[in-house]
Amino acid sequence: MEFEAFTAQELAAYLGGVPDVRALLGDPGDLEVAEVGDGNLNYVYFVKNAKTPGRSVVVKQAPPFLRLVGKTWPLSCQRMEHEVAALRRFGALCPQHVPKVYHADSKRFLMVMQHLASHRILRQGLMDGVTYPRLADHLSTYLANTLFHGSDLFLAPDIKKQAASAAVNAELCKITEDLVFTFPFEDHPSNVYSPALPEDAIERLRTHEPLRIAAADMKWAFMNHAETLLHGDLHTGSIMVDEEETFVIDPEFAFYGPMGFDIGALLANLLLAYFSRDWHGRIDGHDPGPYQEWLLEQMMRIWSGFSARFIELWRDHESRSKRRFIGADADSRALGAYRTHFMRRLFADTLGFAGCKMIRRIVGMAKVAEITRIPDAEARARIEVRCLRCAEALLVGRASLGDIEQVAMLAREMQRDAATM
Ligand code: SR1
Ligand code: MG
Numbered sequence: 001m002e003f004e005a006f007t008a009q010e011l012a013a014y015l016g017g018v019p020d021v022r023a024l025l026g027d028p029g030d031l032e033v034a035e036v037g038d039g040n041l042n043y044v045y046f047v048k049n050a051k052t053p054g055r056s057v058v059v060k061q062a063p064p065f066l067r068l069v070g071k072t073w074p075l076s077c078q079r080m081e082h083e084v085a086a087l088r089r090f091g092a093l094c095p096q097h098v099p100k101v102y103h104a105d106s107k108r109f110l111m112v113m114q115h116l117a118s119h120r121i122l123r124q125g126l127m128d129g130v131t132y133p134r135l136a137d138h139l140s141t142y143l144a145n146t147l148f149h150g151s152d153l154f155l156a157p158d159i160k161k162q163a164a165s166a167a168v169n170a171e172l173c174k175i176t177e178d179l180v181f182t183f184p185f186e187d188h189p190s191n192v193y194s195p196a197l198p199e200d201a202i203e204r205l206r207t208h209e210p211l212r213i214a215a216a217d218m219k220w221a222f223m224n225h226a227e228t229l230l231h232g233d234l235h236t237g238s239i240m241v242d243e244e245e246t247f248v249i250d251p252e253f254a255f256y257g258p259m260g261f262d263i264g265a266l267l268a269n270l271l272l273a274y275f276s277r278d279w280h281g282r283i284d285g286h287d288p289g290p291y292q293e294w295l296l297e298q299m300m301r302i303w304s305g306f307s308a309r310f311i312e313l314w315r316d317h318e319s320r321s322k323r324r325f326i327g328a329d330a331d332s333r334a335l336g337a338y339r340t341h342f343m344r345r346l347f348a349d350t351l352g353f354a355g356c357k358m359i360r361r362i363v364g365m366a367k368v369a370e371i372t373r374i375p376d377a378e379a380r381a382r383i384e385v386r387c388l389r390c391a392e393a394l395l396v397g398r399a400s401l402g403d404i405e406q407v408a409m410l411a412r413e414m415q416r417d418a419a420t421m
Pocket of ligand 1: 066
């Protein structure tokens, strides 16, 4: 049967027929429905009781195609099941940072979830120059809890393998394999370049061997390193915030993959915000510098907060369970040395993935608003070149950049050099 999106009346009637949701929302005749989805994949509706607006939910439905492109790009609706399963798992691990799922319908490929009424998409907040005092703390907590508890450091090996197999999400992974790791590095018809971007910047992505090798290595890790259950698309459009709270939404790309992919996605988007601030922050004659520093500070705090919490979870679990990942006879020196080695490798992975995620947003399809909303073509291209240079330095230098402070220094250098270009 051909997919038809719900009309407002049909959706209200449907919700009225789900007892738990009806209890939340009240009489279907009182419901107001608005389609608000601006994402790439799905339909999203806000539904509220017009008489008591505090009674509200979000409904998300997966059509059998990619919404961004339309019916010419078919996509299986099963992605909704992955999203629901991931939201439930992440919600159990980190309830304070994941919206509640009230109802899921595996025949209609939809779910009804908590409406975050006072929160906004982080990307928009960053474009407006808003600071969020608890953001880094919340996101590092979310990352440490989700990434640790899905891995072999926590789960018994058989349970972890079952979880990895249940989370196979081949169709959405293929989108990432193509759009993040492959097409940006070749002359692919889906690539979209801003007109003023210099030809040599694009050419370099195809011809600079160290960069090609690094990107291929990250693709290999993405496809083969089933380390933990990932969100799979953790950009700043997948995060909702207000002054007090932070929620991570939209995990339809969830699968078992390398930990650094989620952390790298987040850092990449903070760096895109950092470089594009050079435009948005100058509007009305302001100095973009202080907010750019705030963005770098968040990046540093997210990595350092994450790594401290992750190690704490690891230590606590080993001391409580009396099981040591590297073997029962390991002394505390060997344990500490392995943890240091593990985090060092994870940091390098994080930087490599961050580099790929930045490049795809500059030259691939599906761009980010902080770049596309720069109306001055020359200014946009200058910022895009800085993003590409930074991305290359992260990818190629991922194993030699010693700590997150060095990454911040690198970003500042790119910004300074470019200022004198
Ligand atoms: C073709 S879908 C484009 C992108 O939207 C999602 O947010 C993912 O990042 C995906 O790559
Ligand atoms: Mg999304």
